[in-house]
Amino acid sequence: MQERAKATRRSLLEAAAQLFAEQGYAATSVNDISARSGRTSGAVYFHYTGKEGIALAVVEDRFATWSQLAAPYEDETVPPLERLVALSYAIAHDLARDPVTRAGARLWAERTVITAPVPDPFALWTTAATRLLAQARLAGHLNERVRPARTARTLVRSFFGLCTLTDALEGTTALDDRLTDWWHLTLPSLRPQPPRGNLPAGL
Amino acid sequence: MQERAKATRRSLLEAAAQLFAEQGYAATSVNDISARSGRTSGAVYFHYTGKEGIALAVVEDRFATWSQLAAPYEDETVPPLERLVALSYAIAHDLARDPVTRAGARLWAERTVITAPVPDPFALWTTAATRLLAQARLAGHLNERVRPARTARTLVRSFFGLCTLTDALEGTTALDDRLTDWWHLTLPSLRPQPPRGNLPAGL
Known part of the structure; x- marks a missing residue:
């Protein structure tokens, strides 16, 4: 994976993790993750297929x-x-x-x-x-x-x-x-x- | 409280408890509780002010x-x-x-x-x-x-x-x-x- 794509994936994952830890799964939207990370919503769908995909990636990461x-x-x-x-x-x-x-x-x-x-x-x-x-x-x-x-x-x-x-x-x-x-x-x-x-x- | 009102309250509480235990809070609606108990949705609102009220009553009951x-x-x-x-x-x-x-x-x-x-x-x-x-x-x-x-x-x-x-x-x-x-x-x-x-x- 390119370095830039890796950096995008990581910043999305960390922004999503912060939001899930603070407010839980139900209250967190793809838009929230986009806003917190400074990336587009499209990037969430492209790298993780959406909210459920990024949630599972967060659980598996650590x-x-x-x-x-x-x-x-x-x-x-x-x-x-x-x-x-x-x-x-x-x-x-x-x-x-x-x-x-x-x-x-x-x-x-x-x-x-x-x-x-x-x-x-x-x-x-x-x-x-x-x-x-x-x-x-x-x-x-x-x-x-x-x-x-x-x-x-x-x-x-x-x-x-x-x-x-x-x-x-x-x-x-x-x-x-x-x-x-x-x-x-x-x-x-x-x-x-x-x-x-x-x-x-x-x- | 009248016996009949007590019986209604209890049957609503037990139906709600079954549903919350099986499928959780988010997936359970007042309509589900009405259907499971055989009472009206109005009875849930009358006796418990709604889904959150009956959920708290379930927690406090036991x-x-x-x-x-x-x-x-x-x-x-x-x-x-x-x-x-x-x-x-x-x-x-x-x-x-x-x-x-x-x-x-x-x-x-x-x-x-x-x-x-x-x-x-x-x-x-x-x-x-x-x-x-x-x-x-x-x-x-x-x-x-x-x-x-x-x-x-x-x-x-x-x-x-x-x-x-x-x-x-x-x-x-x-x-x-x-x-x-x-x-x-x-x-x-x-x-x-x-x-x-x-x-x-x-x-």
């Missing part, structure tokens, strides 16, 4: 893919549970501060008003978390009762719920602190049991 | 109030943490199976397309959970590091996120099992530390 987050969790010199925790803060940071990620999350939440299927990152996150938990087990850093795939699924869902509900109820500035509260509650169950402790029976 | 759930958590012969767990399964059951509760949750999720503020149950749940955790502490059933109000807030948000995301990704039939997975991960951090165990340092 929220549903997270390719930019691969690096920190692949550094095997860092213990796996530490990488899991760091990954969660990186995701929360983007959910709070990156307009394209925020727009993707909002569009996913509003998926019932979008005709096409809206992709989500949950399978990807669950795979990443499963791998990190399995590595932690190999390293002897995981409680023996923890089953990686099952626990990863639970972690991903409660983590994402915590982030979206904190955003809705308190705003994004509270996100780091609430995530720390959540890890204080969750991390002890992941760590190995103390050698002689007798934890009371579970559920 | 999702945002939970008055029907007061009983099990007030029975002081049952240990407080057991009541907390039982309460979570009762809420998950209604989120999965009661159409008025489901509609309320969906309308809350779709609140950006509703002009009026949509009430939510989270402050109420957090107060209830805080009280149960405080009772557990008094009874010596709580880990001494757990601060009731802060932990209640974390529990409510991750619980609700788990429920809504499980519903979205797997459907409601998985809800009980996923909630059990979540308690297996969460409950050990709430229970008192074993007398001699040395838990590894937290975060």
